[in-house]
Amino acid sequence: MRFVLRRLGFFVLTLWAALTLNFFLPRLMPGNPALAMVANHRGSLSPQALKVIEAQFGLGHQGIAAQYFSYLGNVATFKFGESLTTQPGVSVGRIVLDAIPWTLALVGLTTILAFVLGTTIGILGAWRRGGRLDSIMPPIFVIMTVIPYFWIGLILILVFGVKLHWLPYFFTYNITLTPGLNLAFIGNVLEHAILPSFTLLITTIGTWILTMRNTMITTLAEDYVRMARAKGLSGHRIMLDYAARNAILPNLTGFAMSLGFVVGGAILIELVFNYEGVGWLLLQAVNNNDYPLEQALFLLITGTVLLAILIADVVTAMLDPRTRGAR
């Protein structure tokens, strides 16, 4: 319990640090570009939104301390103001909520798939060490970690989209279709998700494979595995019940954490495929100097990551008593 409380304290502190950073960053920049931007668009904002944005970027007549506290208050009550340029006059919360489901579905499902596939391959690779699977895996992984995500996306677009015309590579669905719960629309959405999802899968799966493989190799050298062999247990049983079960812990923690990166983890992939999720929206806001939208998205991304880390910590502490006393 003390452990959970301590982590919770850290979580709150970090969230506060992120908020403070968000508040001071535009003020520290030469010329405060956000201020100029807000000043130009103040006419199109509703009075409430204007008040929120003034506190956030320092436009009104309040002193900086008063601005800071009303900013913290606004964030605590989820008041982020209105978009300046991306969708002028629409509340930031509305725009963000529209983008979240696309990202959750695309990145969330792909993350789960990558974890399951990667962990399985890692187990098999370590079990048949030096076998075919094990010898082609590490070099491929080395290559995959150094390729920028967005470039893999671009190459897949070139091959499967532009050259072969197999798959669509633009937008979340064909805009000539009306969204609805019919087969044609759902099929179209899935079709549009294949390339971005595959890009994400091949760029993230390597971490799962390698972590699982390396922990598994260490675990296979443990005495209790040797003991299981000496007892003459079946290979299948040793692999899954003795080695993999103990070796999976780092991967499980990693999985809990990676769920936090679902919201903000595929920014460039969404950009390349024009997939209208959170990351795409962030870059739209950046390109349009839509600072209120940009700040809200950054807080959303940071918040989900923090939450996931908190959950991962607690899960690890529950599964592995040894970690509770540490630090």
Add this chain to the structure above:
Amino acid sequence: MATLAPGGPGGASEPGQPTIALTPGGGLMPQGGITGARSLRRMTRAIRSNGKATVGAGLLVLFGLVALFPGVIAHDDPSAEIYGRALGPSAQHLLGTTAFGQDMFAQVIYGTRPVLLIALGVGLSATIIAMLIGVAAAYLGGAWDGVLSLFTDVLLVIPAFPLLIVIASYLHGASTLVLIAVVTAVSWSYTARQLRAQALSLRNRDFLEAARVRGERSIYIILVEIIPTMTSLLVASFLTNALYAVLFSSSLQFIGLGNPNTVSWGTMLYWAENNEAFQTGQAIWIIVPGLCIVALGAAFALLNYAFDEIGNPALRPVRSIRGKRVKRPR
């Protein structure tokens, strides 16, 4: 390769390798008293004996030469928009020209320098900051440790790439130097944490106790006794940070958050994407800069993996010891 390891205070060269295990990147404790010079020599030998290391070092030297003498290889001005637009590859223009009429080969060659500068700059500065903060936290202990560790941990969990995007969005066209500063600011924390843990594990070692009893000053103990034992961690940190710097800065430039007028691989990709290079049959404009990023990243990654393998024999490919392998029961 001299830039790779901050050379420790070297003693006279001693023949014969010590039988002490070095453990880069790992949680194992190194045995006390390995001097920087000795680890440096081990590394040079290791680079030559390990295939991955040889390839990585070779690639890095190649890119280094290109970055130093771009004019020797490419004779065109990379920014001049003076040639025919969107030409295919030919003898005059090895990779063809861009949609603006610039020589693409010259752009790739001249684009090497900024990327390499960012990689080396971030690798070095992130490692140095991490070293100062991590070791200071561990050595000073108490409230100092609390504050510095908290600062490190907070920065560690704030997602780096979105933070980079937000910072860069206020800067409007970040130059190479600004990119180095910004990427360094978001990337030193992981190493700082590693180094702190390493320094903590050393704190009560006999050789440090001996130095204290000898009456050495703290600064001497930190520089001469503690830091040299971390050479392998520092090298790993340099390589990892350099790799991430290549990827981060190229990504930022691709989004358009770098200075679009500097010639570099990331900005090439930005302009290519903006001109719909695929749809206009100029795939080469996207493929070549991307391959360069991959090759430079691979150089750092290969070296890193090689050092990891040298330090942790359990990760070495089984092939090399196949002769002695015990047959596993079914």
